[in-house]
Amino acid sequence: MKPEELLFSETHEWVRIEDADGVKVATIGISAFAVELLTDLVFMELPPVGKHVAAGEEFGEVESVKAVSPMYSPVDGEIIEVNRELPDQLEMLNQDPYGAGWIVKIRLTDETVLSKLMDFGAYQKQCAEAE
Amino acid sequence: MNEQAAKTSLYDWHVAQGARMVDFAGWSMPVQYTSIVDEHQAVRRAAGVFDVSHMGRLRFDGQDAGRFLDRVLTRRVIDLPLGKVRYSLVTNEQGGILDDILVSQLETPSGRRYYLLVVNAGNRDKIVAWFRSLLTPADGDVEMADRTVETAMIAIQGPQSVQILKQLVKVDLDKISYYTGVVIKSFARPCTVTRTGYTGEDGFELIVRAEDAVEVCSNLFRAGREMGLKPAGLGARDTLRLEAGMPLYGHELSEAINPYQAGLGFAVNLQGRSFVGADALRRLQEDVDQPKRIGLELAGRRVPREHYPVVAGGQSIGAVTSGTFSPTLDKPIAMAYVRPEGAGAELAVDIRGRLEPARAVELPFYRRSQRK
Numbered sequence: 327m328k329p330e331e332l333l334f335s336e337t338h339e340w341v342r343i344e345d346a347d348g349v350k351v352a353t354i355g356i357s358a359f360a361v362e363l364l365t366d367l368v369f370m371e372l373p374p375v376g377k378h379v380a381a382g383e384e385f386g387e388v389e390s391v392k393a394v395s396p397m398y399s400p401v402d403g404e405i406i407e408v409n410r411e412l413p414d415q416l417e418m419l420n421q422d423p424y425g426a427g428w429i430v431k432i433r434l435t436d437e438t439v440l441s442k443l444m445d446f447g448a449y450q451k452q453c454a455e456a457e
Numbered sequence: 458m459n460e461q462a463a464k465t466s467l468y469d470w471h472v473a474q475g476a477r478m479v480d481f482a483g484w485s486m487p488v489q490y491t492s493i494v495d496e497h498q499a500v501r502r503a504a505g506v507f508d509v510s511h512m513g514r515l516r517f518d519g520q521d522a523g524r525f526l527d528r529v530l531t532r533r534v535i536d537l538p539l540g541k542v543r544y545s546l547v548t549n550e551q552g553g554i555l556d557d558i559l560v561s562q563l564e565t566p567s568g569r570r571y572y573l574l575v576v577n578a579g580n581r582d583k584i585v586a587w588f589r590s591l592l593t594p595a596d597g598d599v600e601m602a603d604r605t606v607e608t609a610m611i612a613i614q615g616p617q618s619v620q621i622l623k624q625l626v627k628v629d630l631d632k633i634s635y636y637t638g639v640v641i642k643s644f645a646r647p648c649t650v651t652r653t654g655y656t657g658e659d660g661f662e663l664i665v666r667a668e669d670a671v672e673v674c675s676n677l678f679r680a681g682r683e684m685g686l687k688p689a690g691l692g693a694r695d696t697l698r699l700e701a702g703m704p705l706y707g708h709e710l711s712e713a714i715n716p717y718q719a720g721l722g723f724a725v726n727l728q729g730r731s732f733v734g735a736d737a738l739r740r741l742q743e744d745v746d747q748p749k750r751i752g753l754e755l756a757g758r759r760v761p762r763e764h765y766p767v768v769a770g771g772q773s774i775g776a777v778t779s780g781t782f783s784p785t786l787d788k789p790i791a792m793a794y795v796r797p798e799g800a801g802a803e804l805a806v807d808i809r810g811r812l813e814p815a816r817a818v819e820l821p822f823y824r825r826s827q828r829k
Contacts, residue, residue, distance in 0.1 A: 365493065365494075366492050366493045366782075369757075369758040369759055371759075389758075391494060391692070392692055392781075393762075
């Protein structure tokens with residue numbers, strides 16, 4: 327998946343929206359920029375399937391040698407799937423952050439929050455300003 | 458603190474190497490160049506170069522300098538042989554730790570003897586002011602000079618350090634044993650070489666003139682790159698010192714902590730001595746009820762961080778002061794202060810609301826294998 331096809335949150339999560347039989351499902355991950363910033367990842371905590379999250383709410387955490395960072399849901403909805411293989415192979419986040427490094431899938435309950443997310447261009451601009 | 462962070466003479470060199478710079482104790486310092494783990498492993502397996510110019514370097518001249526230092530440091534200075542380095546503490550009247558330092562007696566190539574103190578970056582102003590407040594005419598001929606800005610300090614640490622450094626200096630490095638040092642001329646420039654460090658590995662710390670620092674770094678890499686020498690930042694310095702069980706001021710050490718709690722009784726010599734804090738330390742030495750510094754190993758992968766509570770039997774018995782994920786042991790480790798009732802109990806660290814089982818272990822977590 328190319329980052330140009332994704333939406334991004336200010337807190338460095340990415341979102342891909344898919345339509346499955348009329349149900350909107352968001353796949354969530356963290357950006358290559360965030361992975362690069364964290365480096366030396368050692369641990370990831372995933373939420374239970376079935377949990378409801380609101381946009382901006384913490385759904386898990388990713389820990390590096392240096393620090394722990396919460397991961398925030400960019401959307402409102404119910405977690406319907408988590409990438410169980412990922413915590414044991416965190417290098418996937420370096421190798422394929424926008425594909426095999428996906429973290430959770432969320433069934434959307436409110437699509438309006440999507441308008442608050444950035445496209446890749448705007449996100450890159452935010453990252454450039456942060457450096 | 459809105460003041461602009463100071464730059465060491467290697468600032469541009471760090472940036473050119475792709476370092477991520479952070480403000481640390483008033484200095485802009487490299488936290489990492491590639492990754493903390495890569496730099497950590499380079500130091501354990503080959504060698505790494507650290508800019509430690511932010512550390513304070515205080516020079517004491519005058520025939521009474523040793524006697525003055527003996528009066529303000531927890532270890533004896535007057536019997537310190539030429540070329541010897543000693544780890545010591547500076548304590549206040551209450552026995553609280555003002556700083557942990559290295560003191561050495563050195564000699565310039567022209568034969569002038571002096572003492573050198575290397576102090577923590579964050580404590581430099583405080584310690585300079587402390588010594589000034591203690592210096593009286595009765596101390597005699599003592600001259601203190603803060604040499605931090607005119608000089609740079611570069612550490613080369615790791616098993617390959619000797620092989621790399623010996624290509625650059627004429628002195629026989631085998632004669633510089635652990636915790637000794639000399640002042641030499643390298644390419645006609647003054648250079649202090651001590652066999653010291655903060656990583657748990659063999660290695661050296663070099664003090665050179667600030668204007669020579671970039672060239673010294675370049676020479677080290679020309680000599681060592683093929684042996685696996687890498688630049689290493691504050692991130693790796695922290696994981697390395699933690700594995701080596703070494704305390705860090707502001708975390709394990711503070712004015713509220715005394716040497717006995719910190720497990721630094723070896724750095725206090727009370728025998729027949731009178732120094733600032735000695736009377737208080739004589740009493741504190743007997744206090745068995747105070748919290749003590751311990752090492753913790755955890756079974757999971759979640760990392761105990763500073764201030765997280767240490768729990769025994771449902772009660773908080775202390776707190777973590779430093780923690781990381783140990784690259785060498787591949788598990789989370791921490792140092793903590795715990796009250797004595799925790800001894801022998803089942804321990805846990807409260808990591809953001811969840812209790813993670815922990816085991817008290819002897820420090821250091823990592824000890825390098827000794828050759829010979």
